[in-house]
Structures are given as structure tokens and as C-alpha cells.
Amino acid sequence: MNDSLPGAGFWALLNPHTGDLGDVRRTARGFSSDLTAIVECEKGPFFVKAMRNRPGGRRDSLIREALVNPFVVPLAPALKWQAENDEWIVLGFEAVEARGAKFDVDSPDLRAVVGLLGRIGELPLPGVAEGWAETRWNRFADDAADAALFEGGALLYTDINPSNFMIGEGRTWAVDWSWPTRGAAFIDPACLVVQLVAAGHSPEDAEAWAGRCPAWVDADRRAIDAFASANLRMYRSFAERRPDAAWLKAMETTARSWAAHRGAPV
Structure with a gap:
């Protein structure tokens, strides 16, 4: 991990879904998200997409992505879990080799x-x-x-x-x-x-x-x-x-x- 990654509170939010963390690698894509990363972990790996939990289009887009996912799998990676608190809204997808x-x-x-x-x-x-x-x-x-x-x-x-x-x-x-x-x-x-x-x-x-x-x-x-x-x-x-x-x-x-x-x- 590096200094550009979120703090301990973020990872505590994800812990019920990830278990113990291993490596976290930011991805080059995900231009409109606050964080996109491949998370190697006890229950993973996962592709994690996160945004600050503020009202507006970016939060709404993440919610919409979660709602549509069951209907577009297997043409899209499956959504495995969601997490949210006052600061963050996070989606965890299956990680694909591609x-x-x-x-x-x-x-x-x-x-x-x-x-x-x-x-x-x-x-x-x-x-x-x-x-x-x-x-x-x-x-x-x-x-x-x-x-x-x-x-x-x-x-x-x-x-x-x-x-x-x-x-x-x-x-x-x-x-x-x-x-x-x-x-x-x-x-x-x-x-x-x-x-x-x-x-x-x-x-x-x-x-x-x-x-x-x-x-x-x-x-x-x-x-x-x-x-x-x-x-x-x-x-x-x-x-x-x-x-x-x-x-x-x-x-x-x-x-x-x-x-x-x-x-x-x-």
C-alpha cells in the first residue's frame, strides 16, 4: 500500500467482505472514481471501486451500477459485495484476468x-x-x-x-x-x-x-x-x-x- 490509499477506517469498512488484506494495487482506469484497485485479500481477490459518499451524480452512478449488475452478468464481472458508511460507498467485483x-x-x-x-x-x-x-x-x-x-x-x-x-x-x-x-x-x-x-x-x-x-x-x-x-x-x-x-x-x-x-x- 502507499500514502495515496484511504486510511484505516476505509479498510475497516471493507474487512467483513475482504478479510485480512494482502496487496492493494491501484488500477490505471476508473477515471471518475476516488479509488479503483485490485485488492488481494483473504476472501478475494476483488476489483474495488469506491467513491466519497456525497450526494450527486457520482454517488448515483455507483448505485445504478450495483442495481444493473445482476442483469448484465456474465457480460460484466459479477458484483460480490457492497459497503457503505457516512464517508464511503464501495463496490467489490470479481477480479478478472484481462x-x-x-x-x-x-x-x-x-x-x-x-x-x-x-x-x-x-x-x-x-x-x-x-x-x-x-x-x-x-x-x-x-x-x-x-x-x-x-x-x-x-x-x-x-x-x-x-x-x-x-x-x-x-x-x-x-x-x-x-x-x-x-x-x-x-x-x-x-x-x-x-x-x-x-x-x-x-x-x-x-x-x-x-x-x-x-x-x-x-x-x-x-x-x-x-x-x-x-x-x-x-x-x-x-x-x-x-x-x-x-x-x-x-x-x-x-x-x-x-x-x-x-x-x-x-
Whole structure:
């Protein structure tokens, strides 16, 4: 352990679930959490994800991740336990032997990634997600009619990026279900398209990969066009608000390339 880890009170909270501690290794991913780590322990190992127990979106996202987990296993690592006190809220997941996927043009991981995304698209919407309507792109749509095209009854993962698809020996997992929603099924493959273009794919090639997902094949072309435009406006807005964040400007450029490819308003 090192000085950047939480104090003794944190580990006392986890002790009924972990038993005696061994090694604690912080992970490189988990950008929005106060702590993500592999915890070697008497009852483990576990992947531990923790946030300060304060009202707001970050706490709510951890609660949502715990609620949806039983419905997305085995496509995601299983949640083994939860712990909470006035200071912390903590989830303990099974630890999997895996690495982050690669999204670049020649990556051998893409078939597994697309296959897993297709399986996510086949999951039934659990009752806990009925009230989790997807609205993040609505305010960037041309009008209410376009925003309505993003509505639907599919369980959406949405947090699609290379570090969230874990490649193991003969198996792939989608991790970090921090903000699953209910919406139009094509949105997950559309998010994959954006990430693939950001990784160096042409829009045509990225859409060809998305075309392996039934949700993309069955989608209304107008809905995808409306989403591409809204996605561009979203990243443009974010980049304008944070001009020093180079990655947001890069995502705006990515979104513009895809929208232009579709002939959507840019």
C-alpha cells in the first residue's frame, strides 16, 4: 500500500467482505472514481471501486451500477459485495484476468468487442432500468422530433471506450456500467462508431463494424443522422466550455468527420 490509499477506517469498512488484506494495487482506469484497485485479500481477490459518499451524480452512478449488475452478468464481472458508511460507498467485483481492448484499425480485438456489443443489445430491459430514460443527447438535437428518435426500450451501456472492454483468455467483459440507460438500441453501436473513428478508422470502416450489430442494421437511418448531428453539437459544446482539454477538441473533430460522412448537418 502507499500514502495515496484511504486510511484505516476505509479498510475497516471493507474487512467483513475482504478479510485480512494482502496487496492493494491501484488500477490505471476508473477515471471518475476516488479509488479503483485490485485488492488481494483473504476472501478475494476483488476489483474495488469506491467513491466519497456525497450526494450527486457520482454517488448515483455507483448505485445504478450495483442495481444493473445482476442483469448484465456474465457480460460484466459479477458484483460480490457492497459497503457503505457516512464517508464511503464501495463496490467489490470479481477480479478478472484481462487487459483493455485495442480499437485501432488493425486490432485483433474488434471482433470480440463487436460481438460483445451485439450480446449487450440482446439483453432484456430490466425493471430497474425502466425509469432511466436516455436524455444526454436530447438538448443537442435539432428539435423535439429528432430527440424523440433517441427514445426506446433497449438497455444501453453507452460508456464505450477501449479501457471498458476487457479482453481475457477466450472471454470478453464490458466493465464500468456507471450510467446505463433506456433508449433506442442503435445508440450503443453509434457510440462505438465514434470511438472507432477517434482510434483512426474511416467513418465507412467504423460503420461497417457497427453493421455487425443487429441494432444498427435495424435502425432508422434518420435517427442515426439525427444522433450524429446531436453528438457533434455535444462535443462542440463541451470543447468550447473547456478549451484547454485537447481530448475534447479531438472528439469534436471526430464527431464532425462522422456527421459529414453521413451528410448530417455540421
